[in-house]
Amino acid sequence: MKSAKSLSSFRLGGIHPPENKLSATSPILDLPLPALVTIPVTQNLGAPAKVIVKKGDAVLVGQIIAAAGGFVSANTHSSVSGTVAKITDEVDSSGYKRPTITIKVEGDDWIEGVDLSDALVTDLGLTNQEMMERIVTAGIVGLGGAAFPSHVKLTPPKGKSCDVLIINGVECEPYLTADHRLMLEQGAELIVGIKILMQLLNSSRAVIGIENNKRDAIKQLEQLLESESGIEVTPLKVQYPQGGEKQLINATIGKEVPAGALPIEVGAVVHNVGTIVAIYHAVMKGRPLVERIITVTGKKITKPANFRVRIGTPVSHLIEAVGGLPMGSGKVINGGPMMGRALTTLDAPVVKGSSGILVMDGSESIRREAVACIRCAKCIDSCPMGLAPYLLKIWGERSELERAEDELVMDCIECGSCSFTCPANLPLLDYIRLAKQGVGRMLRERSKS
């Protein structure tokens, strides 16, 4: 094991919030099906999917209920067997109402052609095109949170090639352990998935980046990879936001993705470990993306857990599975405490991009009172993009959009390190988001004229 000093990390900034990985030793449990699932029609970044079922239709597990609306889009499947109860707009984890298909759960009958056994399949002799078709059909999107359609990332633009596939097993968000458990329990499937991607990307090298607080996972994968070549495990310093795409590339292969460019610019493609296991299932098992692993945790939760749960399961069902909402709870967050979103309702469903449900006590949920900036520059020291958050906050507050643009506000990855660090408790990122929205609008108008 490498010593802490020699561990790689990204070049600029970063923080070390308390890790609070309360559920790190809880094995993944299959959560029983709820009575109803509410499946948002579109669960991907990009073009919306189109509903192809109607109220009253009987559906099977894995049946497409909304079809991809373009190349940068993804199919949405039923995660249960049952009857379509309604197709309405419902509040999802973003807090907005979105088109949603509600299905009354009647059973667990799958579509034809899915291999439901646990047996590891390493080769089916499929061509690249057949494998890609299976990935597209299965509706795979990035499970790390961004929910970007995976097949798009597997199709490098003309003239670009992928020299190295980077696998994101960092899980730098405090509390979350879904990826950790996945690497421990499904390492063999992960490795088959990595080989599929290396073949599709025509890449001879893959690097798995894992934060050094998951030594058991690092060891497990190193053992599984002993007789393999081309795939390496790189333990990384425990430093947030190590799992940010640009930060991870910088930490693992030392390259810096230019501002505004995609990782392929430096010859890299990054996929999350959960996505890769989903790709394994899609390609080798013919299994669409209908479930994911999710951490349900919080300081007041008696038994923090990791569940394998069907897409569309209401958050309230998950919370009941760990003993219900504790008295005095304040926030329920979809995701981790640094970048997750506070839910407005516990009826919101688990979607493809949900990595955790974090219940925070009322006392932890209230922001401290903000006082004047003392120009301590700790926000600058914490920023992984080398920005000056104190200044971006001022321009955001005053709607000085050109100045915010000049100060590179669009480079901000919204990791929240600045707000976390600020000793004056200033909501720096709130104002930076305002500035980003304004500058984004300005840029779109500029490109129109």
Place this chain on the structure above:
Amino acid sequence: MSSGKNERLIVSPSPHIAGDETIPKLMYAVLYALIPAAVVSILFFGLDGLRVLLLSSLFCLLVEYLIMRFMLGRSSTLADGSALITGLLLGFNLPSNLPAWMIFSGAVVAIGVAKLTFGGLGRNPFNPALVGRVFLLISFPAQMTTWPLPRFLNFSWGEDAVTGATAISVVKEGLKQGESMDSLLAKLPSLIDLILGATGGSIGEVSAIALLAGGLYLLFKKVISWHIPVSYLLTVAVITGVIWLIDPTKSASPLFHLFTGGLMLGAFFMATDYVSTPMSAKGQLVYGVGCGVLTVVIRLYGAYPEGVSFAILLMNATTPLINNSFKPARFGHQAA
């Protein structure tokens, strides 16, 4: 247990957790870092030293409280610790025999003029303690440059102490009169005594070693970064070193320059004041070099024997310009 249906959830944007650093914590870390130098000053200047530190701190707190409460009608800001730091730093910059009313006028200028007129903590362009000190130096030059000599562990009260010049002004005057460096050094305490603080001077600046200990604590605690103190001290050492190598009989060694006067206090506690100094690492390096150059120029060629206060205040004025010109190191913007 609850169904979740009627739960009232708190909703706010991420991040949902915050670090445990607060402004009072940072300010109190600075106060802890000043303790060694305060202890040494009481050891050497006895109850007179203690009197100055107490009065200066008390006056600064009082002025801040009165102005905030009665002139600005705002709630008290004493708890943030910043007025206490200004008070202690102002006291560090005074001779041990300064009359109370002068200390009070210094506190009024430091807190009232330099800090609160600009809007209080976070908005003052100049370091308040230094503004107070320079105000006193210009207004009462005789009293501000008459230094009681230290008397180790003598705790008699208010006795007329023997006064003398600081090491740095002995050297400056002597060299001007054409004396050789060797004969001047013979008149002065040994370098070891200068480093320990057994020398005449402002009460808190005499002990380089105690200040260095406090400064290292601040660095270790990540309250300050290394950029300003290191670039400041290094600049002074390099320039005075070159001059000394050219003619050691007519100039003081870099060690002498590093360990005398207000340099250690300035480099670790004054030039690193958050509010009045640049934000980016590069900017801080430029700022530190600027402080160093100005300090040496004033020490060697200026009318005053010591230049630390003026150097830092002048560089405070350049902070907005430096902030504009030296941005943080950016990610993803290097020319490939």
